[in-house]
């Protein structure tokens with residue numbers, strides 16, 4: 639994807655942005671910050687280039703190297 643490319647779902651344009659991404663890998667969830675992505679200026683749909691996906695997998699596979707752990711409250715939806 640390139641700057642100004644059209645979103646697949648609407649007429650919005652994709653803009654480069656660094657995102658905090660939640661990533662699932664082998665049943666575990668990790669968060670990766672500063673991931674280069676494309677975000678639709680209209681609907682907010684996020685796109686990742688193929689090499690970025692590969693890199694995310696690599697990072698997840700080497701998760702023992704992860705130095706920082708964040709914790710956050712997990713609420714369960716109920717009526």
Ligand SMILES: [Zn+2]
Nearest residue numbers: 645648678681
């Ligand atoms: Zn869009």
